[in-house]
Structure formats: structure tokens, C-alpha cells
Amino acid sequence: MGIIVKIKKKFKFLFKLFSRKDRMKIGIYGPPNAGKTTLANRILRDWTGDVMGSVSDVPHETRRARLREGVKIEVDGKSVTIDIVDTPGLATKIDFHEFLKFGLSEEEAKRRAKEATEGVIEAIKWLDDLDGVLMVLDATEDPYTQVNVTIVGNIEARGLPLLIVANKIDLPNASPARIKAAFPQHPVVPISALKGLNIDTLYREIAERFG
Amino acid sequence: MPHKCTKCGKIYPDGDPKILKGCECGNTRFVYVPKKKRETKKEEFSGVETVKIISPGMYEINLEKIFSRDEIVIAIQEEGRYAIHLPSLIGKIGKRDKKLRDKKKSTKKD
Numbered sequence: 001m002g003i004i005v006k007i008k009k010k011f012k013f014l015f016k017l018f019s020r021k022d023r024m025k026i027g028i029y030g031p032p033n034a035g036k037t038t039l040a041n042r043i044l045r046d047w048t049g050d051v052m053g054s055v056s057d058v059p060h061e062t063r064r065a066r067l068r069e070g071v072k073i074e075v076d077g078k079s080v081t082i083d084i085v086d087t088p089g090l091a092t093k094i095d096f097h098e099f100l101k102f103g104l105s106e107e108e109a110k111r112r113a114k115e116a117t118e119g120v121i122e123a124i125k126w127l128d129d130l131d132g133v134l135m136v137l138d139a140t141e142d143p144y145t146q147v148n149v150t151i152v153g154n155i156e157a158r159g160l161p162l163l164i165v166a167n168k169i170d171l172p173n174a175s176p177a178r179i180k181a182a183f184p185q186h187p188v189v190p191i192s193a194l195k196g197l198n199i200d201t202l203y204r205e206i207a208e209r210f211g
Numbered sequence: 212m213p214h215k216c217t218k219c220g221k222i223y224p225d226g227d228p229k230i231l232k233g234c235e236c237g238n239t240r241f242v243y244v245p246k247k248k249r250e251t252k253k254e255e256f257s258g259v260e261t262v263k264i265i266s267p268g269m270y271e272i273n274l275e276k277i278f279s280r281d282e283i284v285i286a287i288q289e290e291g292r293y294a295i296h297l298p299s300l301i302g303k304i305g306k307r308d309k310k311l312r313d314k315k316k317s318t319k320k321d
Contacts, residue, residue: 096268110268117262117270124277147274154278 023070024210025083027126029155030136031147032059032089032116035167039136039193040068040086046199047071052086058102060116062088065126075203080211085126088119090147127154132161132210139166139174139190143182152183161209166190170197214241260286 028036040052052066069083094116099109127133133155137143155162164183166176169190176190189205191198214223214230218238223230233239263271263286277283285294 090274092272092274094270094272106268113268113270117272120272120274121262121277121283124274127278150274150278 023081023083024131025085025129026132026134026206026210027085027087027123027130028134028136029087029123029151030089031138031141031145032091033057034089034136034138034141035193036089036136037062037086039134039165039167039191040066040084042193042196042199043071043073043084044068046203047073052084058099058104058112060089060091060094060099060112060119062086063112063115063119064088065119065122073203073206075200075207078207078211080207082206082210085130087123087126088116090120090123090151091116092147094120127158127160130160132163134163134165134206136165136167136193137179139168139176139179140171143179148182152186156185162186163205163209164188165193165202167193170195213244215244216240217242260284262286 028040030036037053037055041055044050044052048068048071050068052068053062055061065088066086067083068086070081071084072079072081074080094113096106096109096113099112100106104112135148135151135155137148152162152164164179164186166174166179166188168174169176170192174190176188180188187205187209189198189202191202193199213225214227215221216223216234216236216238217240219234219236221234221236222244223234223241229235230241234241261273261276261280261283263273265271287294
């Protein structure tokens with residue numbers, strides 16, 4: 001019994017290669033307001049004509065994970081069908097005062113903070129059921145944060161395929177190169193999920209990595 | 212910049228005339244004390260908690276712990292009060308039971 005486990009561990013990559021599922025479940029992760037739901041909406045609109053959820057300038061708009069099954073993406077004659085999980089933004093601190101600035105009442109802000117905290121836990125628990133991760137980062141923000149490093153480190157430890165999306169390149173101070181420098185071990189695709197810039201490259205990468 | 216005595220470590224503020232006369236310990240050598248380095252704030256979690264409720268609507272989340280543990284332990288404001296998130300714990304027990312069941316099945320087959 002022990003020998004089989006040892007062999008399995010040693011040839012894990014081969015087992016993975018041959019036991020690849022027909023349909024990969026891909027999670028969209030990242031810090032709040034990076035554009036995760038905007039990207040999920042873009043993918044669904046492009047390939048199913050549907051949307052995933054509402055987006056907002058107020059952080060932690062998505063507070064429950066949402067699953068959309070069977071999204072068929074076709075690139076260069078190659079087709080890949082994936083299940084997409086849009087997750088709440090990951091953070092180490094959630095403070096309702098932040099939401100008050102956006103005109104929310106104290107009660108609403110406190111409820112949002114509580115739901116956002118539960119959302120972080122839910123997002124992390126989803127990782128157990130995934131086959132790959134799209135990590136969305138805001139290219140105008142500093143990528144060297146504790147949250148980003150923790151997420152990437154954990155995804156690496158789980159051996160999940162990871163594709164980093166440097167979002168918001170339509171903004172003048174965006175720097176996808178800074179993200180690439182922070183995580184040189186992973187492919188980085190610069191896009192604007194809102195404007196659809198470079199989105200075809202992302203679909204090609206998705207087909208390549210998750211197909 | 213403040214000066215620090217190389218012998219006893221006493222710190223004199225910037226421009227203190229005592230620096231010219233020498234330290235109280237008799238030493239006349241000082242080093243500059245560089246401005247306080249910007250401390251990278253580490254997570255203040257010391258115990259078992261995965262989520263800390265600082266006050267209603269303010270939370271600190273220990274991502275590392277959530278990643279590495281199955282159960283969610285919530286620290287509630289006052290020292291020493293904790294809550295365990297039952298669904299996560301039940302999920303863990305469920306997983307453990309499933310593993311045990313699977314193990315029993317495989318041993319039966321053998």
C-alpha cells in the first residue's frame with residue numbers, strides 16, 4: 001500500500017496529465033476591487049451572452065462565491081469548456097468605516113463587513129474543489145502585498161495551475177510589468193476586463209493552460 | 212538625527228549639548244541613530260484564531276491559518292473568548308468520517 005502511495009507521489013505530474021478532466025473548474029481570485037466580477041462578466045458575455053454578477057466601486061461587492069458551469073471558449077479552432085467560480089475578494093482586514101465613505105449607512109456597512117469576512121473564508125474553502133486559478137490583480141496597485149503573496153504561495157503549494165491577470169491596463173498609471181516582476185514564475189496576461197483590451201490573448205492562455 | 216552612546220547605549224536627542232561633552236558614562240563616542248525604519252506590519256495573530264472581531268464591523272483575517280486549517284476559530288473582542296465556526300468543523304469531521312469509511316471499505320476488499 002505504502003509503495004503505491006510513494007509511486008503516486010513521485011509520478012504525480014504523470015497521474016495529473018492522464019487523469020485530466022474534460023471540464024476544468026477555474027476559480028477567479030484576487031484582492032477586493034481588482035476586477036474579478038468584471039472579468040467573469042466579460043468571459044460570460046463573450047461566450048454565453050450572460051452575466052455573473054453586479055460590479056461596484058464599493059469594495060467587497062461580491063460576498064458570496066458564484067459558480068457558472070459549462071462555459072465553452074473557442075480559440076484558434078481549439079475549444080475548451082470550463083466551470084467558472086467568481087469569488088469574493090481576499091483581504092486580511094475588513095473595516096466598515098471604509099464603506100461609510102461610499103455613502104452606506106453604518107448598519108449596512110457593518111453588515112457588508114461581516115458578509116465580506118464570511119466571503120473570504122468561503123473563497124478559500126473553494127480552493128479545495130478547483131482545477132486551476134485565474135488570479136486577478138489591479139495593475140495600478142502595488143502587487144507586493146501580503147494578501148497576494150499568501151494567495152500565490154498557497155496556490156503553488158497546492159500545485160494548481162495559475163494564470164495571473166494584470167487588469168485595468170486602460171488606466172494611465174497601470175504597470176503590468178511590475179506584476180510580472182513580482183511573480184516571474186507565472187504567466188501574466190495584461191488586460192482590461194472593462195474595455196476588453198487584450199482579452200483574446202487571455203482566452204488563448206486559458207485554452208493553453210486549462211484546456 | 213539622535214545620537215547613541217557606543218558604550219552604554221543611551222540615546223541623546225538631535226542637537227543635545229551633552230553630546231559635545233560626552234556621555235554620562237564617560238564615553239565620548241556616539242553613533243547616529245537612523246530614523247525609525249518603516250516597520251512592515253505583521254499579522255497580529257498569536258493564538259489559534261483565524262478571524263478576529265476587533266469591534267462590530269471590524270475584522271482581522273488570518274489568511275495563512277484559513278489556508279492551512281479546516282476549522283474556523285473566531286476570537287471575539289474580549290481576551291480569551293472564542294467561537295468555533297460549526298459548519299467548517301462539521302465539514303472537517305465529515306471529511307474525516309468519509310476518509311475512515313473509505314479506509315474501512317478498502318480493508319474489507321483486501
